[in-house]
Amino acid sequence: MSAKKHKTRGKFIVIEGIDGAGTTTQAKSLTDWLIWRGERALMTHEPTDGPIGNMLRQILRGRLVAIPSAGPGDAKPVPIDPSATALLFAADRLDHLHHQVIPHLEAGYHVICDRYIISSLAYQSLDVDLRFVRAINEKALRPDLTLFIRVPADVAMARIEASRTQRESFEQLPLQRRIATNYDKIVESYRDGDVVTIDGQEEVSAVTVKVRQAVEPFL
Secondary structure, three states: OOOOOOOOOOOEEEEEOOOOOOHHHHHHHHHHHHHHOOOOEEEEEOOOOOHHHHHHHHHHOOOOOEOOOOOOOOOOOEOOOHHHHHHHHHHHHHHHHHHHHHHHHHOOOEEEEEOOHHHHHHHHOOOOOHHHHHHHOOOOOOOOEEEEEEOOHHHHHHHHHHHOOOOOOOOOHHHHHHHHHHHHHHHHHOOOOEEEEEEOOOOHHHHHHHHHHHHHHHO
16 A cells, blocks of 8 residues: 555644734644644744745835935835735735645644734735635635633733834724724634634633634534
8 A cells, every 4th residue: 555645734724813802822832732733833923033024024014115206305214004904914825835735734733823814804804805815815715713811902912012022014003992892803704714703801721722622622
């Protein structure tokens, strides 16, 4: 009998939530747990560490701006157009899928992604029409499972203030409240794969247990 290939394609699992929800902590913990179980697993994130992702990080930190055409001495830096930023997120995602996510899934790895399409829908739709954001992400691979770590904006903001010295443009309480509302609406209507909502206000260890319980049936 010939040697068997990997028994199945890996699962694509996304962890979502507003800034301060603990998505990175839970993505790392889940990846470590899967490896401990003897599974192949890869943790990744968006924006990525690739060329487009690095550009996005500079935009979010206000370090990359546009210089409009103007007469000598009149040109002043302005923020990058929100529609252009949304397009960059979509481009970063497709590049991420092509170079990292899909090859690992096909090799039998479970891929755990910290943020994905729902983040774009929740964040970019603050300034860009939601239908446009959906349209430019139509070609992106749908996850097998999305875990939404739900945390109130006030709680998440308190965590950010206690742990971070460098802020991104979205890490302001009024914006966090709007983003949290967007997340709730989008998660409720999301139909591209299974979504499980987890209370992120509980102790980190309790959230970790619920994440594992949600993932186990998919393995």
